[in-house]
Amino acid sequence: MKRVGLLVLTLMLLLTGCRRYAGILPYAREIEDMELIRTLGVDQAGEDEVAVTASGGSSQEETEVVSSRAGTISAAVLALQGEGSSYLYFGHVTQLLLGEGLARRGVMASLDYVLRDVEMRLETALYLVRDGTAARAIGAAAADGSATDRLEALADDAGLTAGSMPRTVKDVLAELDRQGASFLPAVLPDSGLTAAGYGILKDGALVGWAEGDAALGVNLIFGRVDADVVEVTALDGTRTALRVVGAATSVKPVWQGDTLTGLKVHCQVEANLAEGTAMPDEATLTALEEELACTEAGRMAQALELSRTLDADYLGLRHSAAFRTPWRKEALLGENGMAGLTLEATAQAAIQRSYHADG
Amino acid sequence: MDQRHTGGQTHPHPLREPRYPGAITLARLEEIFRDCVDFVRRTVWVGDQPGRSLTLCYLSGMVRMERISDYLLRPMAQDQTLAQCPGVVQMMERMRQGALYNLTVEERDRLDQVVFDLVSGWCVFLFPGETTVLSCFVGTEEKRSVSAPDNETVLKGAKDAFVESIRTNTSIVRRHLKAPELRIQEQTVGRQSATLVDILYIEGITNPHLVEQVAAQLRDIDIDGVFSTGAIEEYIVPAASTPFPLIQYTERSDRFCAGLAQGRVGVLIDGIPLGYLAPAALGNFLQAPQDKSSNWLLATVLTVLRYFCMFTTLLLPALYIAMVTFHQEMIPTRLALSIIAAKQNVPFRSAFEVIVLLLAFEILQEAGLRLPQSIGQTVSIIGGLVVGSAAVEAKIVSPAVLIVVAVAGIAGYTMPSQELGGALRIWRFVLVLLSSWAGLFGTVIGAAVLIVHLAGIESFGVPYLTPFAVGTGHNPREHVLLRRPMPQIKDRPSALKPRNRRKQR
Structure with a gap:
């Protein structure tokens, strides 16, 4: 009975508000x-x-x-x-x-x-x-x-x-x-x-x-392009809209002996033919893909140029390269500078399908 | 006046054995049943000889008159061989051996037996000058007919629920379980009620230690009478310091028999239309009667849903208080804004609101149960809908709290066992109080204490959290959370330690 009374008194004490100063319980x-x-x-x-x-x-x-x-x-x-x-x-x-x-x-x-x-x-x-x-x-x-x-x-x-x-x-x-x-x-x-x-x-x-294009280049390098539209000109001169639906980027270090001299950033771009003619012939398609790849490579190059100019690895390229060549991790991550490196951007585009009903 | 009180309790009052000592005489019987209007004595002639008379005693209303007339009085009046017996002893022996048409004729030599025979619906023949009597069972069989269960209804399954007559119940069990190994032991419980309590089990399957344990618990009961289920439940359950049920009851005979075939011990009580199964773990109380009749996938989904509802009814009000009062960052922003908008101008704190509404919910439920069904529904409608919506409109309670309490209450109704639901209701209050005190910290402490409590209790040697907290050393294929297809459940639950684990080929 005494124990029950003690318990009740303790519980009553907890309801008085004194606990605020206990510092243990949430407020x-x-x-x-x-x-x-x-x-x-x-x-x-x-x-x-x-x-x-x-x-x-x-x-x-x-x-x-x-x-x-x-x-x-x-x-x-x-x-x-x-x-x-x-x-x-x-x-x-x-x-x-x-x-x-x-x-x-x-x-x-x-x-x-x-x-x-x-x-x-x-x-x-x-x-x-x-x-x-x-x-x-x-x-x-x-x-x-x-x-x-x-x-x-x-x-x-x-x-x-x-x-x-x-x-x-x-x-x-x-x-x-x-x-x-x-x-x-x-x-x-x-x-x-x-x-x-x-x-x-x-x-x-x-x-x-x-x-502008540099920001789009950043998005490409990070693969955040769900529905970007790129306008290119086809061989017959018509304007064609390509919807970029995916991008996967890889970073490859370039070595001269044991010295890192540059980084190659390659992007695999996937796109669909959003506007223009129905699915074109092979030659036209290849030309469109090349033009898209050229555009995207240019965007990435602008983003990379900023990195080199500001001497800031804001894109985390060294880390991406270290994932690819972990045995040279120390050389890659030993410093953060980008000014002395040759940064090269390449892209390869693949047009998967056309949104046209005949495509 | 010789009662001395120590600590507010009287001294033990051991059962007097025999309760009625002495010789069996008519005078003694009349003394025992004095002032009993239903006690009847009648002098009966054997044949047509007034010198050969016996005394017939019975309690009117407890016996069936036609049986006495046809099976006892008619042969005594018509059978000349009885009248020609040379002495009373020979006549008694002749009656016991077959002169009487009654199925049950027993010779009694103790007054205690005779007295309890009379109150059990037997009639007694007293022979002049003899110390022994003949006792014949002619009890009335007025009882409720076997009908469909009221509370455990299923679409597919047997409709023969238990009734108040224990012998009818054992016969129902025999019809379901025709195994000759089915054993039915009987004990009498209650000084005043002298209630018959049967222990049922299948020899060769049920662990004999379990049977002995249940029998010993029953033997230890020395109470006034068995007028409610608690009179037996609370005495045979080893650990009574918990609100959680430790023995399972059912009104369905098929479910009872399935439990016996599993290796559990059954208890039937005269006058109570329920069968008890022991031991029982937490998982047993979350299984519904229709689970075994439903498709195994459906039964599994419903069982998982019941576990979810168990956690919902237990934790939802406490979590609501914790999140709204202490840990607002846990609430999604838009929901938090909705709650704030709903609680504007409500004068009470969230914890107070929840506690008051939970109490109101319990009061409504209690009021609905105590009243006749038609009025009970009216109370629910007035209390739940009218008062609830009025309280929300008057900004006395917030709609969010009303929803939380209602959801928790309804989730509690999905529990197949009312006892489990009741225990969860009690713990819900405990968790709400702890949550009001220390938010999630208090809720977690309460939940931990609950788990420790559950892990610490046993039902006849079987841990309550089997198989969640206790490894049985075998792959548990029995239905706990997931019900597998019947052909895959080849073993009986190992926690019951059955003599024969395999239950199918």
């Missing part, structure tokens, strides 16, 4: 008292401060944008908490936007915050705001829906448009740690958050942009 907080932050933006504010902009709400339709600034992201987030009556919950942040100014100074502090914060997730998608700030981008998007919805749509369409592929904080952190460089998708600070290629990071700071 209870009702979900209806929260506002779920879904998009977070970080910008450089002046010389020593950062500005944090958060977008979210307590319903799917409602979007509220709040912002604050402080010396660190943690302090700025704490200042945000004090602004409203609801608790801002960052466990559902799915996108992190970094302003260009901040990225040029360095992104490691922002990524480190995500890594350390108990609510933030490493799976958060990371975006760079080109020619603007994250606050401006979030504000512009909020005026026409929400930044979250727009960025989610952008990520969903990445394979279709081949414009920019989503990258997570985990991807970028791992690549920066492994190869000293990485890339992340960029958006413009307009209401539609238009995709603007990729920003290239080296040693934790923004050093360049991959845009």
